Amino acid sequence: MNEIPATMRQLRSLVTPEGELRLSVATVDTPRPAEREVLVRVEAAPINPSDLGLLLGMADVSQAAAGGAADEPTVTAPIAEPVLRLLAARVGDPMTVGNEGAGVVVAAGESPEAQALLGRTVGFIGGATYGEFCLASPRMCLPLPDGSDAADGASSFVNPLTALGMVETMRREGHTGLVHTAAASNLGQMLNRICRNDGVPLVNIVRRPEQADLLREQGATYVCDSSEPTFDGDLVAALRETGATLAFDAIGGGPLVSQILNAMEAAIVPDDAPYSRYGSDVHKQVYVYGALDRRPIELHRRFGFAWGVGGWLLTPFLARTPPEDLARLRQRVSDELTTTFASSYTDQISLGQALDVPTLQRYAQQATGQKFLLRPQL
Amino acid sequence: MNEIPATMRQLRSLVTPEGELRLSVATVDTPRPAEREVLVRVEAAPINPSDLGLLLGMADVSQAAAGGAADEPTVTAPIAEPVLRLLAARVGDPMTVGNEGAGVVVAAGESPEAQALLGRTVGFIGGATYGEFCLASPRMCLPLPDGSDAADGASSFVNPLTALGMVETMRREGHTGLVHTAAASNLGQMLNRICRNDGVPLVNIVRRPEQADLLREQGATYVCDSSEPTFDGDLVAALRETGATLAFDAIGGGPLVSQILNAMEAAIVPDDAPYSRYGSDVHKQVYVYGALDRRPIELHRRFGFAWGVGGWLLTPFLARTPPEDLARLRQRVSDELTTTFASSYTDQISLGQALDVPTLQRYAQQATGQKFLLRPQL
Numbered sequence: 200m201n202e203i204p205a206t207m208r209q210l211r212s213l214v215t216p217e218g219e220l221r222l223s224v225a226t227v228d229t230p231r232p233a234e235r236e237v238l239v240r241v242e243a244a245p246i247n248p249s250d251l252g253l254l255l256g257m258a259d260v261s262q263a264a265a266g267g268a269a270d271e272p273t274v275t276a277p278i279a280e281p282v283l284r285l286l287a288a289r290v291g292d293p294m295t296v297g298n299e300g301a302g303v304v305v306a307a308g309e310s311p312e313a314q315a316l317l318g319r320t321v322g323f324i325g326g327a328t329y330g331e332f333c334l335a336s337p338r339m340c341l342p343l344p345d346g347s348d349a350a351d352g353a354s355s356f357v358n359p360l361t362a363l364g365m366v367e368t369m370r371r372e373g374h375t376g377l378v379h380t381a382a383a384s385n386l387g388q389m390l391n392r393i394c395r396n397d398g399v400p401l402v403n404i405v406r407r408p409e410q411a412d413l414l415r416e417q418g419a420t421y422v423c424d425s426s427e428p429t430f431d432g433d434l435v436a437a438l439r440e441t442g443a444t445l446a447f448d449a450i451g452g453g454p455l456v457s458q459i460l461n462a463m464e465a466a467i468v469p470d471d472a473p474y475s476r477y478g479s480d481v482h483k484q485v486y487v488y489g490a491l492d493r494r495p496i497e498l499h500r501r502f503g504f505a506w507g508v509g510g511w512l513l514t515p516f517l518a519r520t521p522p523e524d525l526a527r528l529r530q531r532v533s534d535e536l537t538t539t540f541a542s543s544y545t546d547q548i549s550l551g552q553a554l555d556v557p558t559l560q561r562y563a564q565q566a567t568g569q570k571f572l573l574r575p576q577l
Numbered sequence: 578m579n580e581i582p583a584t585m586r587q588l589r590s591l592v593t594p595e596g597e598l599r600l601s602v603a604t605v606d607t608p609r610p611a612e613r614e615v616l617v618r619v620e621a622a623p624i625n626p627s628d629l630g631l632l633l634g635m636a637d638v639s640q641a642a643a644g645g646a647a648d649e650p651t652v653t654a655p656i657a658e659p660v661l662r663l664l665a666a667r668v669g670d671p672m673t674v675g676n677e678g679a680g681v682v683v684a685a686g687e688s689p690e691a692q693a694l695l696g697r698t699v700g701f702i703g704g705a706t707y708g709e710f711c712l713a714s715p716r717m718c719l720p721l722p723d724g725s726d727a728a729d730g731a732s733s734f735v736n737p738l739t740a741l742g743m744v745e746t747m748r749r750e751g752h753t754g755l756v757h758t759a760a761a762s763n764l765g766q767m768l769n770r771i772c773r774n775d776g777v778p779l780v781n782i783v784r785r786p787e788q789a790d791l792l793r794e795q796g797a798t799y800v801c802d803s804s805e806p807t808f809d810g811d812l813v814a815a816l817r818e819t820g821a822t823l824a825f826d827a828i829g830g831g832p833l834v835s836q837i838l839n840a841m842e843a844a845i846v847p848d849d850a851p852y853s854r855y856g857s858d859v860h861k862q863v864y865v866y867g868a869l870d871r872r873p874i875e876l877h878r879r880f881g882f883a884w885g886v887g888g889w890l891l892t893p894f895l896a897r898t899p900p901e902d903l904a905r906l907r908q909r910v911s912d913e914l915t916t917t918f919a920s921s922y923t924d925q926i927s928l929g930q931a932l933d934v935p936t937l938q939r940y941a942q943q944a945t946g947q948k949f950l951l952r953p954q955l
Contacts, residue, residue, distance in 0.1 A: 252854050253854050285879065286852070288850060288851060288852035288853075289851075289852030292851070292852065294852070451878065452878075457873070472666060473666060473667075473670070474664065474666035474667030474670065474672070475666075476630050476631050477890055477892075480893060487882075488882075490878065495835070495875045495876055495877045495878070496875070496876040496878065497873045497874070497875055497876075498873055498874040498875075498876070498886075499873045500829065500830075500868065500873070500874065501663065503888065504865075504866075504888030504889065504890045504893075505888055505890075505893065506887055506888045507885055507886070507887035507888070508876075508885070508886045508887065509884055509885035509886065509887075510881065510882035510883055510884045510885070511882065512855055512882045512883075514855075515858060515882075515883065
C-alpha cells in the first residue's frame with residue numbers, strides 16, 4: 200500500500216448558481232476500497248460522447264475562458280438560462296467525471312472477487328476515471344490479457360459492451376437485422392465489425408459522404424447517407440434486403456426516428472398489398488441511446504400500430520443480463536480487444552491539458568474520426 | 578336456411594382516384610359461412626372512433642353532398658391531396674365497414690364451435706358489421722346471456738376488451754396504476770368502472786371541464802384537465818399519489834405523450850435527489866392506441882432513458898393472450914354486460930340514415946357524450 204499517495208489529482212466539473220461551468224483539477228484524498236471494491240491507478244480513460252454531457256454541462260464552450268493559478272488552472276464557460284434549469288440538481292456540487300478507463304489494481308477490499316484482481320491490469324467502469332486513482336466494483340472490471348497496454352483496454356467497457364448489447368438485444372427480442380445511426384462513430388465501426396463477423400445484416404445511417412466512404416472501406420454493405428436526396432428510398436431498399444426491424448439511434452432528436460419507422464413499414468408492406476388502416480403486424484422498434492440532436496423527437500406516424508420507441512442504456516441492459524451471458528460477452532471483448540474492439544485515438548492528453556481552452560473546444564466537438572484519450576498519470 | 582335472403586344491403590366506402598369519398602348502400606349476395614364460420618343477422622352495430630377512419634377516409638365531411646337515386650342514395654365528400662396519397666392502397670376498392678356488432682347466428686359452418694352458436698344472440702367482431710348479415714369467426718363471438726337485447730351486446734367486444742386489455746397489460750408488464758387520455762369517452766368511463774371495481778389507481782386526463790365533472794360524478798378520484806393552466810402540476814401530484822407508470826393514449830399527436838412521461842419522471846424523482854444525467858431507472862411507458870390528433874407526436878425528453886412509447890391495438894393483444902385468460906375476460910364481459918360494460922347511445926340510425934348528410938356530419942364529430950348505434954334491419 201505504501202506506493203499509493205495520500206492525495207491525488209482529480210478532474211471536477213461544477214455548475215455555479217450564476218450559470219457558469221467551472222472545470223478544475225482538485226487535489227483530494229486518495230480513496231480506500233471497501234470490502235467489495237478495488238482501487239485502480241488510472242492509466243488511460245477515453246473521452247466518450249457519454250462523458251461530455253456531465254463534463255461540459257451543455258455550456259457554451261465557444262466562450263470558454265482560462266483562469267485560476269498557474270499550478271491550479273481552471274476553465275469557465277457560460278450556461279444558457281433554459282439549460283441551467285435542467286441542471287438544477289447538480290448546481291453547487293463539484294462532480295467527478297469519467298465513465299470508464301483502464302489501469303492497474305493497486306489495492307483491493309477483503310472479498311475474494313476483489314482480492315483476485317490485485318495487480319491485474321483491468322478495463323473498468325468507474326464514474327470518476329478522470330483522476331489518478333479510482334474505485335471500482337469487481338463486477339465492473341474486465342481483466343485484460345497479460346501484457347496488455349492499458350491504452351488498449353481504456354475503451355474496453357462502454358463501446359464494446361454497448362455494441363454487443365445491441366446485437367444481444369436484437370436476438371432476445373426476435374429481430375434478425377439492425378439499423379444504426381451515427382454509424383461512423385467508434386462505436387459504429389465496432390458494431391460493423393461485430394455484425395460482419397456474426398453475419399448480422401446491418402444498415403448504417405450516416406450524415407456525410409466521407410462517413411459513408413469510411414464505412415464502405417471497412418466492408419460495410421448497407422450505408423445510407425441522410426444528407427443525400429435519395430435517402431428515404433435508399434433506406435427502404437436496404438431495409439427490404441436486410442429485413443432489419445430494430446434500430447439503435449444515437450441522434451435522438453428531429454424526424455430521423457420516424458423516417459426509420461416509416462421506411463421499415465414501407466419495406467415490410469408489398470406495393471400491391473390491400474389497404475390496412477392499422478398497418479402491418481410486424482413489430483418495428485427504435486431504441487434511442489444518445490442525444491446528439493437536442494431537438495424534440497418528432498414521430499410522423501405512417502407506420503401503423505406495431506411499433507415502439509424507447510430509451511436504451513448500457514447499465515440497465517447489463518443488470519438484465521444473466522451472469523453466464525455477461526461472462527461470455529466479457530470474454531469476447533478480452534479475446535478480441537485489439538481486433539474487433541480496437542479503439543484508435545487521435546489525441547492523448549493529461550488532466551491539465553483537458554483544461555486547455557483550444558484542446559477543450561476540440562474534444563467538445565464530438566467530431567467523427569476524432570477521439571481523445573486522457574492519461575491521468577502524465 | 579330459408580329465412581335468409583339471397584341478397585342483402587351493405588354499407589360501402591369507396592375512395593375514387595379523383596380524390597372523392599363515396600358512401601353507398603350496396604345490394605350484394607348474402608355470404609355463406611365456411612366450415613369454421615357463422616353468419617350473423619346484424620341487429621345493432623356501434624359507430625366507434627375506430628370505424629370512422631375507414632368509413633370516412635379522412636374526407637372533408639363539411640363539404641359532404643347527397644347523390645344517387647332515391648332508392649340507392651350515395652353521399653360524396655372531397656379528400657385532400659396529401660391524405661389521398663396515404664390512402665393509395667384502397668383507391669377504387671369499395672370497402673366494407675364496421676368492426677363490431679351484435680345479432681343472431683342464423684347459419685353456421687360444420688365445425689362444432691360454429692354449430693354451438695347456431696340460434697344464439699352474440700356480440701362479435703366482423704369487419705363488415707354495417708350490413709344486414711355478416712360472417713364471423715366463433716373465436717370472435719361472445720354469446721350473450723339468454724334474453725339479452727342485441728343492442729346491449731353491440732359494443733360488447735371492442736371497448737370492453739380494450740379496457741380490460743389495458744388493465745391486463747398493466748399487470749403483465751409490472752405496473753400498478755394507469756393513466757388514460759380522452760378519459761371521458763365511452764371507453765374511458767368503462768375503464769373508470771373497471772379500475773374502481775378492481776382497486777387499480779387511475780389518472781384520467783380530459784380536455785374540458787365538463788368532461789372532468791362527468792368523470793367525478795362517476796366516482797373518479799384523479800381527473801386532470803389539460804385545458805387548465807395547472808395541468809402539469811396537477812398531473813405530477815396525481816402520479817405521485819397513484820404511482821402510475823403506464824399510460825394509454827387515444828390522442829396520439831402533439832406534446833401530450835411527453836407531458837405524461839415528463840410528469841411521471843418528476844413524480845418518481847424526489848425534489849432533493851442528486852443529479853443524474855440518465856434519469857430514474859423506473860420504466861415509464863405510454864401506449865398510443867388512437868389518433869384523435871393527427872399532428873406528429875413530439876417527444877421533449879426530460880424523462881431520462883427508462884421509457885418507451887409504442888402502438889397498442891386490441892387484435893394483437895388478443896392474439897398474445899392465452900386462451901384461458903381470454904375466456905376469463907370474455908366471461909367477465911358477459912357477466913357485467915349491463916353494468917360495468919354498459920354503453921349508451923344518443924342516436925339509433927338505419928343504413929340509409931348513415932348516408933344522410935346532417936346525420937353523417939354529427940357522427941363524424943366524435944364528440945364526447947354522443948354515440949351512434951346503427952340498426953341494419955331498420
